[in-house]
Every structure is written in structure tokens, then in C-alpha cells.
Amino acid sequence: MPSYIVTLKSDATDDQVAAAKQDAVKQGGTIGHEYNSVFKGFSVKFDEGTVHSLDANEHVEAVEADGEVKTHQRVRLPGFPVTADDPVTSLASKPLHSFSLADLVRHGRPPLSTDALLSSANFTLSLLPIRLAHRIQALRNLPYIVVSNPNISRIYANYQHSLSTLLPYTDTHISSLADEVKFTAVLADLVDTHRDTIPTLARGFLECRRYISPGEVTRFLDEHLRTRIGTRLVAEQHIALHHSSQAHAGPPGPESYIGVIDTELQPASVINACGNFVSEICELKYGVRPTWVIDGDPNTKFAYVPVHLEYIITELLKNAFRATVESGNSSRPIVITIAAEPPDEEDATDTMLDNRLASLPVAAGPPGVTIRIRDEGGGISPAVMPSVWSYSFTTFEDGDDIPGAATGAERSGMDALNAIASGGGVNSSIAGLGYGLPLSRTYAEYFGGGIAVQSLYGWGCDVYLRLKGIGKL
Template sequence: MWKRTIQRCSFSTTARRWTAPETTQQPFPPDINEWSHPPSNASISDEEVYRLAAKPRQPLTLADLVKHGKPPLPDAALLSSANFTLSRLPARLAHRIQALRNLPFIVVANPNVSKIYNNYLHSLSTLEPFYKKSITTIEEEIKFTEVMADLVRTHSNTIPTLAQGFLQCRKYIDPAEVTRFLDQHLRARIGTRLCAEQHLALHMASTGDAALQPPDPSHVGVIDLALQPASIVRQCESFVAEVCELKYGIRPSLVINGEVDAEFAHIPMHVEYIITELLKNAFRATIESGNEQYPIEVTIASAPDVTTTKLDALKKLSVTESTNHDFSQDGLEEYCSGDDSEMPPLKTAAPCITLRIRDRGGGISAEALPNIWSYSFTTFNKEEADEAANGGNGNSEGLNAIAASGSNQSSIAGLGYGLPLGRAYAEYFGGGITLQSMYGWGTDVYLTLQGIGKMDDLRKRPSAFKELEMEHRHEHKRGKD
């Protein structure tokens, strides 16, 4: 019988690695290069940041996140997950540091933006002892997992912090530049955070008391192989309706039709964030237009199997400067030139599910419609937006509470981030959001979510631990024969 030594991991906050402040006097006038970005006490050198930022960044797919198998994982698979995570994160972190340094100095020197900049430097410096060699022992994997836990905690408030910083700096940077930067930065953040969270989830499910429990057949880390959109819609409806009742004293009704039993493989926390944002807009528009007697209608449709696989789509993709969100063209070519046999979920047609959210909220005016995907656009008035930039709630407590869902309870209401950020989550794995508005009547929003491979195959696959055990049994049987 296969035996396994169970390792426990306690997540204490890792010590921050700072260097002593420089005491040498700077020349005057100062060297411009020395002042091209805010000073930091993190131990990572500028040369190391430049080296890592120049490395190709490969795409991250849902198939990558399940390739290590279903937990509980044996030691070899757990080490493989750690090394995969380590192969992806340093270049991504360094690239975002470089992007922040390329902002106007007055913007990156803002306390909120500077905080995010220093958070990235800190995270990269804590990874430095690991990425220069492979993780080969469970003890090293435990230390690395503690660093991943610290990384997730450190960056948990990135979105609202950046939102406040850019709103405070709106006099010094063009709105189009803000949208371009945030579109790239927040999409790249999705992949960075997901890499770390997936390894954390696999580790927790494979060690300690969790490894002794029957495995969850429908989960591989943070991915739910049997996610039901109708269930997520009902959860989000309950929350948004309660806040609407608190704010307005009424709650619109919601009906679900179409394929209400449809399910596919995706990341629940992403789907929950997107649907919360879309329902928030639909509920608010319905109430403020006085049409709460009409229910909000959510229709679910599961697209038939398509012939194009995810790997085919990746091979056809061309990464340009404007679409350089989370990986480079060099990294894409390197990824797609690998052995196709190593990526079986990418070679099968993935299920695709579309949700239509229809409301009678009066639609969107022609003047506002071109701006709805801009991070700097908001339907709040200037006083409310200024109050949100300064961290105040003003008279919009209910809407702030709605915006807190999916963003670690940090309010970004009034900052215009809901729709573009929701679309970023949808598009990250090949989905998308489109919108059709009839001004004076209502709005239809179409949310498309791309799944991963053949769901039934993934759900029926045994855990990596059992796969290894069965392999040992087959080898033992062949030896007897």
C-alpha cells in the first residue's frame, strides 16, 4: 500500500527582507537615473528587475492549473506545482514593476500608487532565494508556500488602492493612459494571483489533516469542475438584493431561465465577482428608473461543442504592445512550440457557457455608452467620486457595500471599475462581455465564459495520489507476470 508522510504547514507571516538605508550622500544635482522611480528598501537590485522583466512571459491557461492532478498530490506533484508557480511569477512581478516605473513620477510617487509599487518589490525580493534554483524537497516547498501566502496577503488590496491613487492623480495623467495601464496591470494581476492561490489550495488539500479526508471530486485547487452558473447567480442575487433593500427600501426580483442545470469547469471566485458587478448595475438601474415591478431576467445557454481547441486559438494569437497583458509574444511562441501531448486539455474542445442579463432599467444614454469600458468613467457625481477617492462613504454606503463583493471587502464604488474589471476577468480565459442597450427601455448584457477541456473526463479522473498508487500496482503486476 502506498504510504505518505504528511507534512504540516503553519502560515506565519514571513519576515520582510529589507536592506539598511543608504548613508552615502547623493551628488547634486542628482543623477536622473537614480530618481526615475521612488526609493525603496527592498533588497532586489534594479539590474535583477531589468533582467527578469526582459524574460519571455508565457500564457497561463486553466489547463496549466489542473495539469498537476487532483489533490491530494504526492510529493513529486506538489514539488512540480511549486516549481511551475516559481517559473511564472518572477518575470510577471518584474514586468509590473517596470510598468509602474514608466508612469509619470508624480503619479507613482502618490502614496497609494507608491504602496503598490513597493508591494511588488517586496514580493519579488522574497522570491529571489527560490527562483535561482529548483525546489527539490518538501521542506523547501513549505517555505515557498509560506512566501506565496504572504504574496496573496500583500496584494489583496491592490485594486482599491490603485483606484484611489489614480483618482487622486487625475489632474496629472490622461484618462486614456489610465485605462491602458490599468487594463494591462489588472489583467496581469489576475494571472499572478491565480498562480499563487492555486498552489496554496493544492498544498492545503494535500498536507495536514486535509490529506486524510476524502478528496472533493469536483475541485482541483481553486477550480470547480462542476460549477453551476445558476447557483452563482442566486448567491449574488441574494447579496445584491439585500444591499438594495438597505439603500432603497425595495429589492427587484430575478428569474433564471434557459439551461438552469448547465455546469462547466471554471473559477468560482472569478464568476462570482463578474456576476455581482453585472447584477449591481442591473438592480440599481431598475430601481432608479422606477421599473422594479419588472424582474431582471438571467438566461443561461450552453454552446454546443466547437471544433477550435484552446491550443489552436493560442497558436493564432498575436500579442502586440496594446494587448501585452500577461505574456509576451516570445513567451507565447515558446509555449505553443512545446510538445502538444503535454497539454491534453488544450487539445479538446472546451465547453462555453453564455449568460444574458436583461433589465428594464432605461438603458444607457448615447453620451455615456462609449465610456462604459473606461476605468476612469463613473456614473457617480463629482462630489461622490471625490469622497470615494479619499476613502469616504458619503451618501453611497449601500453601493459601496455592493462594490466590496469580490474585492476583499474594499470599496471601489464610484471609481468606474466594475464593468472593465469584470470584462478583464471574463476575457482572461477566452470569454468576454458584450452589451446592447436600448436607451429609454433597458439593457442586455451577454457574459461568455470559456471552460476547460472535457469536463466529464476531468471529473472522473482519479486524484494524482491514486493515479500514482494504481501505476505502482500495475508495475507490480507486470513484474509478477
């Protein structure tokens, strides 16, 4: 079903915009996004073969196929005009404000008071428009032939749309529960709009791989993922606090949760749950179910985002399990060691930090946790080692099952972008998708942690995952 972006002239009145939409509907179109808060226009879809005359309207400036790329003319992307008063340029010139897990839990345990809920909403509002503007600017800075790709253009339009829904709030202060309810609905739309951003971007970069280097793709995705993690997390945190603070919501849920953060997360429990899941996939593919043992301090608890830890552990275990089975050492368990970090000596003398943490609704716990995953899967070849952090590297072989992938010669070109673009995830294959390590590292690094890999080629690998919880970040 063809989709078009209809842009009206800048001096078109609201009635003239409405008349243009009505004209499109009369011609058999279905109105999609309305861009009136960012530029005067809308998207419309028609059935295949439908002939329309939208551009005959005297108030219409342009009608363009949504995302269509033509080499002989410039494709105009929908969005804010790039002028001196462009809100994207203005917002993107402001620095990104970092935040910590402590910032996300400082509003208290739900149900929140009215003042605390409004404070959470305004904190969220102070972060999101600038973050969205930075991503729009980054997309604009890509080579034009890349950002004109239908998939990347779609992501560009999604960011424009989300920013347009937040702009009405940027010059105001959310001071009533009615405004907070409307704002939360905007956040829910934002989260839903960007649900498939990563696979869509990957498809776009695949189609443009002749025009952008793997290094540029890796740098763009690293930065994009870091910003997206924060944007999505801060939005979902307020949404969760909102719903758990409503009178009709019933019990607020597990007492250890503040929004989407578990203040008493036990890594050993997450490891066992992910291990069971990944071992089932491994058994389906290889007929072998690897085992693992947890040592160190399995009773450690700290404050962290469970879904982030689940993703990281799942990806790391997939790599370890597969290597162990394919090396013929499936009888050897993967050894997972958990170590709680002692308090930082600098933190111990930081009175301001002690006072800030004492005011948080979080039980005392370690400032961070380090998890070592040790396998005897043969290690990583020195020739391959420099590539493991690249989105253009994979351990897929020609015989591996890849959802949505081609066969034969096309399959041999499979890399991490293909894996992401085809929707490959934890349910798809035990094979190393290539993007598991760089994505996992981005999640770990967001709050000051990281991932390091040490390979003893011919024997096995040690992967060190360091996570920072509540503390000085």
C-alpha cells in the same frame, strides 16, 4: 508614525547593516521591511516628534521619508539599482507566459503525490518572478511625479519586496518537500502583501490626476489587473493544493475542487446566491427587492474559478437591479439566460488537444458558457455608452451614499477611482460604481471570455457574459 527608508552603502558588511538597525532601535525606532536581498537597507518607524540621527552612521548612504514627495529634489524609490545587471530589467525582458485553466488543474486532484506537488511548485515559480518584474517595470515607466506618490510608491516597494523573496528560488529547482513548504510560505506572504493593491493604486492615481490622463490610467489599470489576476490565481492555486495535500488537513474538501477551481461549477447556483445578496442591498436602499428568472440551460456545469464568477455576476446584477428599480419597472423580472457553448469545430479535429484534455482530472463539460442578463431599466444613453469601460466614469449621483466620500462640491467630482479608493465594494452601495464593468470585463477576458453590452435606449439592456472553461484558449 513617520516611516523612513534607510539605505546603506553598497560595500557595507552584514555586521554593519545589523549595527545600523541596532542603532535605529536604540533611538526608539521599530524595524519594518528588510531589503537586504534587493539592496542593503531597511525601513524603520519612529513615534511622532522623535528626533533621530540615523544619517550620522558612516555606513548609511541615505535616509528618506517613506513615500514623501518633494518638488525640489528627486525622491529615491527603494529597490533594485537600475543597472545592466538589474534583475528587474533582466526578468522584465522575458515574455509573459500565458497559462490556461487546464494548466492549473493538470497536476491532479488533491491530495497530490510528492512529485505532483513539486511539479506544481516549480510551475508556479516559472511564472511569478517574470510577472512581478513586468509590473515593477510598468510602474517605473509611469511619469516620475506619479510613481513618487506615497500610495503608488508603496505598491512599487511591495512588488520589489515580493520579487526579492522569490529571487533566491529563480536559479534553483524545488526538489524537496522542505523547500516546497518554504516556497508556499513565500507565496502566502505575496498574496497577503498585495491584498489592498487596487484601492491603494486608485488613491495614488486620484492624487496624481493632474499629471496623468484618464486614458493612461485606464490602460495602466487594465494591464495591471490582467497581470495581477494571473499572479494571484497561480499563487493561490498552489497554496490551496499544498494545504489540501497535507496529511493533517483532513478531507480534501469538495470533490469537484482542484485547488481554487471548481471543475463542476454551476452558473445558476452562483447567479441565485449573488442575486439574493444584491437584492438585499437593493431592498435596504430602495425598499424594493427585484426579482429574476433563469432560463436556457440552468443545469449547465463547467470548470471555472468561482470567486471570479461571483464578482462578475454581482457587479452585473447591481447595475441591472438598480436600473430596473430607478426606471420604475421593479415589477418586471430580470431575465438571465444560460447557454452552454457547443464544442468548437476546430477543437473537434484537434487530436493533440483531445489527448491533453483526456489526461486531465476533469469531467467532460462544455468549453464555455454564455450568460445573458436582460433588464428593462431604460438602457444607456448613447452619449454615455462610450464611457462605460472607463475607470473615470460612474453612474453615481450627488445624492448617492458613497463610503468615505466627501460631501457637497467635492462629491460631484466622484468617479470610479474614488469608488475604488474609498474601499467601495459589493457591500457599500447599489449604485453603479463605474469600475464594475471594466473590472468585470478584465476578469472575463483573462481566460478568453468577454463582456458585451447592447443598449436599447428607452427600454433596457442586454449584457452578454462569455466565459471560457477548460478547452482551447
